[in-house]
Amino acid sequence: MTTTSPDWIADITMEELEQNPYPFYERLRTEAPLAYVPALGCHVASTKEMCKRIAGADDGDFEGVITPAGRRTFGDPAVLDANGEQHDELRAMVDPGLQPSQVDRYVDGLARPIARRYLEQFENDGHADLVAQFCEPVSVRSLGDLMGLQSVSSDKLREWFRKLNVSFTNAGVDADGNFANPDGFIPGDEAKAEIREILDPLLDKWTVEPDDSALSHWLHDGMPEGQVRDRETIYPNVFVYLLGAMQEPGHAMASTIAGLLTRPDQLERVIDDPSLIRRAITEAVRWTSPIWSATARRSTKDLTIDGVELPAGSVVMMSYGSANHDENDYDGPSRYDLDRTPIPNLAFGAGKHACAGTYFATEVVRIGLEELFEAIPNLESNTDSETDYWGWGFRSPLEVPVTWEV
Incomplete structure (x- = not known):
């Protein structure tokens, strides 16, 4: 328990967090940067300094962990929930193909034709919802093809993400620490059963006929001659990818567009000078972090941090979306600003436990935006609709409605 815990923290609900977590976390940053939140059943780190202090600890005080809802969703062993030698082994399985030198080898040939293909479907319409028609499809198709899931439709990949997201963010607990909504895990269970049904034959094929797909490499790389990696090791990490990596580049892309639409002059500059796209992406993922509050750490011993008692085994949620709005580092953090001091x-x-796919995700977003702004340089916000956001664990615009002269 904490030594000081403002009474209002007990009144927060999961529904409020999903709709708009920012007011709640702004108060946390000011009044209780590390606090126990009953609705989540764990502590929350809300400032940039506190998140860096806990997430970056290398003194053995904390270890990587996922929330109970995350463990219920992914199973074990998931790379987010592993530590020590097990974590090193899982990262050795997933990391090689995501190193910048490797990504540079294939990402343009992978993502650019996908972006062009989706643009061709609506660029002559004069209007679109870029989340549904471009950002999410480009994101899931790029990672899906990298993994070797060309036979799975983009709509199915998006469906899997949504169902796993419902399960992962079903974090609410009751007074006894039990899940407040057990039925909230049903969509994720349905998705996982379907994923196994579709992937099992593919894994059978890659076992005897390896190729250059990511999942084929997961099976074979680092294994003794004639052996493949156990599927019960592979599947939890497939679920991690299909949630945390599959759609987040799309959400980063959507937030970049949405942010630029709030600053038409800055949008025009980026369209005129594509070299600014990387800068625009960096500000967007600060402004609306796609992985808003979805990773955690667990204390390995009894600790006291700034007067807050953390018994051994305490889970601390890293609220990166809140940290990226920390007023100590960012002036007017709720405003998108391309010219913000980096x-x-x-x-x-x-x-x-930082994201293994940082470079891959950013490059997919960059390529997608290059193609979009080249094809539709006169993009404007559709003033008949507002851009709504949703999500506490993963946050993004629900829609980005735009128009343009054809």
């Missing part, structure tokens, strides 16, 4: 943000995490 200060490193925590959109992709920190420490040993």
Whole structure:
């Protein structure tokens, strides 16, 4: 328990967090940067300094962990929930193909034709919802093809993401610490059963006929001659990818567009000068972090941090979306600003469990935006619709409605 815990923290609900977590976390940053939140059943780190302090700890005080809802969703062993030698082995399985030198080898040939293909479907219409028609499809198709899932439709990949997301963010607990909504895991269970049904034959094929797909490499790389990696090791990490990596580049792309639409002059500059796209992405993932509050750490011993008692085994949620709005580092953090002084943000995490796909995700977003702005340079916000956001674990615009002269 904490030594000081403002009474209002007990009144927060999961529904409020999903709709708009920012007011709640702004108060946390000011009044209780590390606090126990009953609705989540764990502590929350809300400032940039506190997140870096805990996530980046290398003194053995904290280890990587996922929330109970995350463990219920992914199973074990998931790379987010592993530590020590097990974590090193799982990262050795997933990391090689995501190193910048490797990504540079294939990403343009992978993502650019996909972006062009989706643009061709609506660029002559004069209007679109870019989330549904471009950002999410480009994101899931790029990672899906990299994994070797060309036979799975983009709509099915998006469906899997949504169902796993419902399960992963079903974090609410009752007074006894039990899940408040057990039925909230049903969509994720349905998705996982379907994923196994579709992937099992593919894994059978790659076992005897390896290729250059990511999942084929997961089976074979680092294994003794004639052996493949156990599927019960592979599947939890497939679920991690299909949630945390499958659609987040799309959400980062959507947030970049949405942010630029709030600053038409800055949008025009980026369209005129594509070299600014990377800068625009960096500000967007600070402004609306796609992985808003979905990673955690667990204390390995009894600790006291700034007067807050953390008994051994305490789970601390890293709220990177809140950290990226920390007023100590960012002036007017709720405003998108391409010209903001560049200060490193925590959109992709920190420490040993930082996101393995940071470079791949950013490059997919960059390529998608290059193609979009070249094809439709006169993009404007559709003033008949507002851009609504949703999500506490993963946050993004629900829609980005735009128009243009054809």
